[in-house]
Amino acid sequence: MPESPDRPAEPAARRRTFAIISHPDAGKTTLTEKLLLYGGAIHLAGSVKARRAARHATSDWMALEQQRGISVTSSVLQFEYLGYQVNLLDTPGHADFSEDTYRTLIAADSAVMLLDNRRGVEARTRQLYDVCKLRRMPIFTFVNKCDRPGGHSLELISDVEADLGLGIYPVTWPIHTSTGFVGVADRRRRTVLLFGKGADHGATLVATQRIPLDDPALLSALDADTVATLRDELDLLDHAGHAWDEAAVLDGTLSPMFFGSALSNFGVEPFLHDFLEYAPGPLPRSAVPRDVQPDDPEFTGFVFKIQANMDPKHRDRIAFLRVCSGHFLAGMTVTLARTGKTLRLAQPQQFLARERVEVDEAWPGDVIGIHDRGTLRVSDSLSLRGDVVFSGIPRFAPQYFARVILSDPLRRKHLDTGLRQLAEEGAVQVFYQESSAGPVPIVGAVGLLQFDVLLFRLDNEYRVPARLEALPFKLARWVRGSEAAIDALVEGRSRLRLFDAKGSSILLFEDEWALRHSLEKAADGLEFLEVAP
Numbered sequence: 331m332p333e334s335p336d337r338p339a340e341p342a343a344r345r346r347t348f349a350i351i352s353h354p355d356a357g358k359t360t361l362t363e364k365l366l367l368y369g370g371a372i373h374l375a376g377s378v379k380a381r382r383a384a385r386h387a388t389s390d391w392m393a394l395e396q397q398r399g400i401s402v403t404s405s406v407l408q409f410e411y412l413g414y415q416v417n418l419l420d421t422p423g424h425a426d427f428s429e430d431t432y433r434t435l436i437a438a439d440s441a442v443m444l445l446d447n448r449r450g451v452e453a454r455t456r457q458l459y460d461v462c463k464l465r466r467m468p469i470f471t472f473v474n475k476c477d478r479p480g481g482h483s484l485e486l487i488s489d490v491e492a493d494l495g496l497g498i499y500p501v502t503w504p505i506h507t508s509t510g511f512v513g514v515a516d517r518r519r520r521t522v523l524l525f526g527k528g529a530d531h532g533a534t535l536v537a538t539q540r541i542p543l544d545d546p547a548l549l550s551a552l553d554a555d556t557v558a559t560l561r562d563e564l565d566l567l568d569h570a571g572h573a574w575d576e577a578a579v580l581d582g583t584l585s586p587m588f589f590g591s592a593l594s595n596f597g598v599e600p601f602l603h604d605f606l607e608y609a610p611g612p613l614p615r616s617a618v619p620r621d622v623q624p625d626d627p628e629f630t631g632f633v634f635k636i637q638a639n640m641d642p643k644h645r646d647r648i649a650f651l652r653v654c655s656g657h658f659l660a661g662m663t664v665t666l667a668r669t670g671k672t673l674r675l676a677q678p679q680q681f682l683a684r685e686r687v688e689v690d691e692a693w694p695g696d697v698i699g700i701h702d703r704g705t706l707r708v709s710d711s712l713s714l715r716g717d718v719v720f721s722g723i724p725r726f727a728p729q730y731f732a733r734v735i736l737s738d739p740l741r742r743k744h745l746d747t748g749l750r751q752l753a754e755e756g757a758v759q760v761f762y763q764e765s766s767a768g769p770v771p772i773v774g775a776v777g778l779l780q781f782d783v784l785l786f787r788l789d790n791e792y793r794v795p796a797r798l799e800a801l802p803f804k805l806a807r808w809v810r811g812s813e814a815a816i817d818a819l820v821e822g823r824s825r826l827r828l829f830d831a832k833g834s835s836i837l838l839f840e841d842e843w844a845l846r847h848s849l850e851k852a853a854d855g856l857e858f859l860e861v862a863p
């Protein structure tokens with residue numbers, strides 16, 4: 331349904347564009363599904379997983395995706411709730427964790443950090459949190475699986491704070507009785523929410539009873555010990571915890587925390603409600619010649635992800651475009667800042683509960699999929715006149731490295747072309763190692779699946795059969811400084827020096843120890859960067 335105003339301020343303010351960051355198995359799929367359930371986009375939970383499985387059986391997506399039975403790429407889910415237009419950017423998390431996961435975070439305006447109540451902050455969460463921190467993005471925390479006994483919530487909070495250097499403000503607080511997890515206290519509204527156990531294992535919305543904290547009726551709903559413990563804990567939080575500070579939430583230094591169980595729907599609705607209220611709408615984006623405000627009337631946007639080969643017969647690709655300002659209309663002609671050429675954005679798509687639909691228009695905060703035949707690249711800026719350039723998507727240091735071994739050495743030129751194009755598209759990072767026989771290509775990735783995709787595409791699109799020889803390096807830093815000082819660091823087998831396409835030096839390390847040792851003995855003036863210069 332087209333939205334009436336032609337100025338973007340009002341529809342933009344109703345957008346909430348976010349991503350979930352978590353470690354595998356914390357419950358991201360389950361929570362996503364429950365958000366869709368509460369948002370009315372699905373009516374029975376359990377269908378997303380089922381549809382995902384069904385889609386793989388009939389999908390015409392790339393063969394690799396079918397073979398592995400996983401989703402190589404992520405999509406964007408849209409639904410309306412309480413007058414908000416919610417755009418949930420799905421971040422690939424399991425074997426499909428890749429640079430796309432990082433890039434998706436750049437397109438979001440806030441993030442939901444999902445934690446398992448027994449595990450707290452895990453490796454993958456920390457990695458993704460670092461990307462959010464770089465952008466000072468607001469982070470909302472959902473502590474999941476509270477239906478199972480976990481550690482004490484106060485300990486969890488101090489662990490998260492110490493681990494991430496992030497303040498935590500619990501907005502809700504879990505209530506456990508001898509029968510288990512029964513509800514949460516809403517601290518800001520001084521109310522207790524008690525959830526009814528449904529008989530359908532969380533497939534439908536959960537019944538909720540609301541009782542003000544100081545209402546004597548609380549003592550008939552909960553036993554006296556539980557009420558006393560709850561009051562003590564809430565007092566402690568009020569006196570010893572952080573005060574609510576909206577500015578700190580918006581600059582990403584204070585995270586509102588919510589407790590619940592995505593599986594049983596407990597605490598999902600209060601979380602969604604407050605998250606939408608406190609999370610920011612589309613944020614200003616840094617660009618040249620000036621930052622772009624979401625209520626600027628002229629259309630601008632940038633490409634944050636390219637999904638290749640959805641239809642291998644046509645070599646079709648979908649470029650995911652984040653709208654940053656203005657009013658996007660299907661069929662609009664825009665200018666690509668990198669080349670100055672115009673292109674018509676026909677048949678844009680949006681995604682509703684994993685179904686693709688064509689859209690007529692989009693507003694700041696929205697993400698649309700554009701059919702592309704190889705014109706667009708990750709980080710490309712689009713605008714009416716091509717006079718706005720967004721400050722690009724950072725390239726993060728890869729964690730896996732491999733040497734490319736050609737099956738047929740005569741295909742070297744084609745290999746170089748393939749690697750250059752795939753690197754430009756953002757499918758993989760390419761580096762070169764100097765050798766007496768010339769530069770040797772080394773590929774780098776954030777997730778191992780990127781390598782499988784690379785080999786598949788080299789073979790299918792460039793007719794370059796190749797294999798990879800894994801290198802034992804796990805950490806990398808771009809290094810800036812004098813040649814002599816960099817060379818002095820590269821001795822022994824636990825380090826390797828490579829160059830990226832721009833000629834910048836990158837050092838690879840086998841482990842934390844090798845990295846730390848280099849940092850300690852590095853000459854003054856050497857800079858180590860986790861993001862490409």
Ligand code: G4P
Pocket residue numbers: 352353354355356357358359360361474475476477478590591592593594
């Ligand atoms: P992910 O996408 O983050 O990897 O997690 P996913 O939602 O697939 O959940 C991982 C496992 O955790 C699943 O169990 C899921 O049912 C369970 N889970 C999710 N939320 C909750 C919760 O609130 N409480 C409890 N107790 N468990 C939860 P599984 O046995 O691996 O899969 P399944 O057979 O249930 O699909």
